Amino acid sequence: MISLNIEKTLGFISREKVFAYEPLVKEAQNALEKGTGKGNDFLGWLHLPSSITQEHLEDIKATAQVLRENCEVVIVAGIGGSYLGARAVIEALSNSFTWLQDKKSAPSIIYAGHNIGEDYLYELTHFLQDKKFGVINISKSGTTTETALAFRILKKQCEDQRGKEMAQKVIVAITDASKGAARVTADKEGYKSFIIPDNVGGRFSVLTPVGLLPIAVAGFNIDKLVAGAREAEKACGADVPFAENPAAIYAATRNELYKSGKKIEILVNFNPKLHYVSEWWKQLYGESEGKENKGIFPAAVDFSTDLHSMGQWIQEGERTIFETVISVEKTNHTVLVPSDEANLDGLNFLAGKRVDEVNKMAELGTQLAHVDGGVPNMRLCIADLSEQTIGELLYFFEVACGISGYLLGVNPFNQPGVEAYKKNMFALLNKPGYEEESKAIQSRL
Numbered sequence: 347m348i349s350l351n352i353e354k355t356l357g358f359i360s361r362e363k364v365f366a367y368e369p370l371v372k373e374a375q376n377a378l379e380k381g382t383g384k385g386n387d388f389l390g391w392l393h394l395p396s397s398i399t400q401e402h403l404e405d406i407k408a409t410a411q412v413l414r415e416n417c418e419v420v421i422v423a424g425i426g427g428s429y430l431g432a433r434a435v436i437e438a439l440s441n442s443f444t445w446l447q448d449k450k451s452a453p454s455i456i457y458a459g460h461n462i463g464e465d466y467l468y469e470l471t472h473f474l475q476d477k478k479f480g481v482i483n484i485s486k487s488g489t490t491t492e493t494a495l496a497f498r499i500l501k502k503q504c505e506d507q508r509g510k511e512m513a514q515k516v517i518v519a520i521t522d523a524s525k526g527a528a529r530v531t532a533d534k535e536g537y538k539s540f541i542i543p544d545n546v547g548g549r550f551s552v553l554t555p556v557g558l559l560p561i562a563v564a565g566f567n568i569d570k571l572v573a574g575a576r577e578a579e580k581a582c583g584a585d586v587p588f589a590e591n592p593a594a595i596y597a598a599t600r601n602e603l604y605k606s607g608k609k610i611e612i613l614v615n616f617n618p619k620l621h622y623v624s625e626w627w628k629q630l631y632g633e634s635e636g637k638e639n640k641g642i643f644p645a646a647v648d649f650s651t652d653l654h655s656m657g658q659w660i661q662e663g664e665r666t667i668f669e670t671v672i673s674v675e676k677t678n679h680t681v682l683v684p685s686d687e688a689n690l691d692g693l694n695f696l697a698g699k700r701v702d703e704v705n706k707m708a709e710l711g712t713q714l715a716h717v718d719g720g721v722p723n724m725r726l727c728i729a730d731l732s733e734q735t736i737g738e739l740l741y742f743f744e745v746a747c748g749i750s751g752y753l754l755g756v757n758p759f760n761q762p763g764v765e766a767y768k769k770n771m772f773a774l775l776n777k778p779g780y781e782e783e784s785k786a787i788q789s790r791l
């Protein structure tokens with residue numbers, strides 16, 4: 347199971363102050379468990395791992411199999427919580443170069459509906475011209491413009507290219523049970539569809555079909571992913587004593603750091619496969635906590651890559667940051683540094699060592715340097731990169747986020763601020779129903 351080490355924050359904040367959060371964390375946990383806190387109609391994620399039935403998982407796997415058998419490429423159309431969880435897991439577990447290989451054991455997964463790039467869509471539709479492709483259309487509201495726009499284009503192309511009957515087989519919708527355009531289309535066209543429960547918000551939905559279906563299509567074991575999440579549900583449960591509960595300690599420590607002036611949390615990895623776990627984490631914490639003019643700003647870096655770009659700022663810039671390092675204990679493969687007789691690069695001192703040993707020393711050296719430079723560091727350890735450990739990690743972050751949001755005093759389960767740009771965009775595009783807003787915005791230009 348995940349372990350969290352906060353020792354290297356303790357030169358900046360005291361253990362006593364972190365442990366003083368115990369009653370507040372208890373209160374937050376009770377509010378989550380009893381559903382008495384803010385946003386209590388969005389707590390369906392809390393015991394999701396332990397309540398997923400095998401029958402549900404089999405249904406998802408059977409649908410995944412249909413896509414796997416009939417598609418070379420599957421487009422996951424979604425934005426925010428409707429694609430980041432799937433992408434986080436798929437990229438963490440995939441071979442980094444599978445996309446370049448001709449022989450594939452699973453359809454290639456491509457993402458769309460998460461931007462409004464015309465060139466992106468042009469290039470995507472051209473790439474798909476000679477491909478047997480399918481689409482998983484994911485939108486909880488069923489009305490998100492980015493996703494709906496991409497889906498409209500992809501649906502037409504799929505029907506034109508593969509025929510209406512095959513399109514019906516290889517297009518799957520994951521959306522609300524009754525509301526929204528995605529539901530209307532799915533029902534009218536007879537697509538296989540899955541429901542995103544009302545009480546699970548987008549950014550907490552990775553363990554619903556939103557995440558599980560694309561992950562299963564990509565060939566990963568969703569039973570093990572859910573098993574990992576179940577482990578974390580136990581290890582981070584409200585009945586686990588504060589001192590032994592990594593989610594409780596994480597939530598308390600980051601809130602205490604925030605109070606002490608550390609306004610930015612940088613999630614750090616030393617493994618490029620974790621890039622999208624950080625992207626997922628940024629949405630989870632950013633949308634949950636950034637409101638009422640407060641909240642830690644969630645940032646992320648990939649080390650050692652970014653030590654050569656952001657490293658300088660982190661070491662010596664404004665001292666308003668702290669880091670949470672995700673450390674992966676074991677790699678899945680071994681590469682040894684070869685010996686070289688000429689030793690022109692001077693690297694023979696590393697000959698015979700694992701590349702991961704070098705990486706681990708980079709990690710340790712960085713942590714010590716950053717602490718010396720005034721950056722508190724937490725270290726979150728997972729055993730390896732596997733379905734089990736990623737499942738643990740995702741649930742750990744979710745439950746810690748619920749606790750942390752309540753400690754901060756906000757509703758961690760809404761996102762009212764996201765509407766502002768949409769309103770302006772619709773007004774600027776003269777969407778029917780936005781006539782007043784259109785006039786008002788035109789007068790500002």
Ligand SMILES: O=P(O)(O)OC[C@H]1O[C@](O)(CO)[C@@H](O)[C@@H]1O
Nearest residue numbers: 426427428485486487490548764
């Ligand atoms: O699944 P939907 O409704 O398309 O929403 C996608 C994303 O957009 C938001 O509603 C706003 O960014 C997120 O909370 C959500 O994950």
